[in-house]
Amino acid sequence: MRYLLASLALLWATSASATSVAPRLLEQIVADADYVVVANIERVDMIDRRGRAVTDPEARTGPGGTNEIRFHLKVKEALFARSGAVPPTLVVPLWKMWHFTLGDMQEQASKEDSIFLLKGDRFEPAYPADFQRPMEEKARIKKLLAPRR
Template sequence: MKRFLSLVLACLAVTASATSVPPKPLADMVREADHVVVATITRVDMVDGKGRLLTDPEARTGPGLSNQMRLHLDIHEVIFTRLPPVSRSVRVPLWTMWHYQLGGMQAQLTGQKGIFLLTGRGYQPVYPAGFQRPLDEREEIQRLLAR
């Protein structure tokens, strides 16, 4: 669990040097979420601007590129949803402005379990940063949902 948070924070720290978004309070993200799920990242992939799968581990995302990184989640539990039903497996597209490298993200994130704050029927991140939360925040998230 701490490893998951460390990896996510490391990924965000690397990207923050070139592209960043202001921090958003957890309470705001929980309030805006349509889905709050416990899930494992089973796969990380990338598609180009035409939706073609990219397999080069050196492929990148970021400003000026049309590539998009995606997290494939296996959902273990739905803590909250406004838009039932939630699929058992979902694909979460990441913000294209982050500077990511396919191979690095696959190595760092595949197999990690956490709480994901998502929005809409397309399971978009509720915010570009911080939508992946460590499992030890579950109690706080549930408290925020009860408000």
């Protein structure tokens, strides 16, 4: 698949026990973002509650679990930064409530450039869903960011 979002949507739709969040408009997610970057996912990893690497491809995240899946991004361009410079690489922790396995996320992660809408000191997703956007939305996102500059 071209974008991780399409894969995630398929995974969410097919999992009977999947956690879900209400849809949000792009305008709302951009408004909540502290950082908007063009980047690609260099790798996906998982850590346990103590920060130790988890390598089992069947290891899961989800309600009640303590594992965290993370995207390691290589930043190509910062479209917006609320404060300070954006580091050249970012580690983005995904929402722990999603029902995912490490192996599935590693297989589905696209190496293509995308736009990531992030917030806070940990560069978390600005919203648990739809924080990774296709490059085709760059002009629209820049237009939404214009009043914030």
